[in-house]
Amino acid sequence: MKIPLFFLCEDLRLVDGRLDVIGMMDRIVVRSVPTHVDPSHHLRLAIMAREFSDEPWQVRYMSADGKTKKFLGQGFVANPKVQIRLVPLDGLVLSGCGTAAFEIVTSNEVLARFEFEIALPVTSFRASA
DSSP: OEEEEEEEESEEEEETTEEEEESOBSEEEOSSSSEEOOGGGOOEEEEEEESOOSSOEEEEEEOTTSOOEEEEEEEEOOBTTBOEEEEEOTTOEEOSSEEEEEEEEOSSOEEEEEEEEEEOOOOOOOOOO
C-alpha cells in the first residue's frame, strides 16, 4: 500500500475530483501539557492510500518524549473504493511539548510517518523602562 498524502487537518472534502483541505497544520499549540484533544476541535488525520494490499494497518501516535505509543482505532483494512480516510483524534492525550508523530503501520513495517510540533503559547511581555 502506498500513502501519497498523510497530514493533520480540521476537515477535508472531495469535491468534483478535487481535494479541499480545511485547516492543515504541522503545529498544535496547547495551554498546558498534558492535554486532551477536545472533540469540538475537529482534529483529524487525513490519509490517502493507493496500491492497496490485504494486510490490515493501524495509526500509531508517538509522543514527543518517545515513551507513549498509542494505537488509534482498530485495524483498518484497505478498501479500493475508499481512498481517503479521516481518523478523529478525540480524547488523544498530548503528553508533552516537542516533536511528536503519527505513523501508519502494518504488522511488520512503517508505511508513512507524519511529524508535528506540540507547543505552549508564546506570551509577549513588555520590558520596564
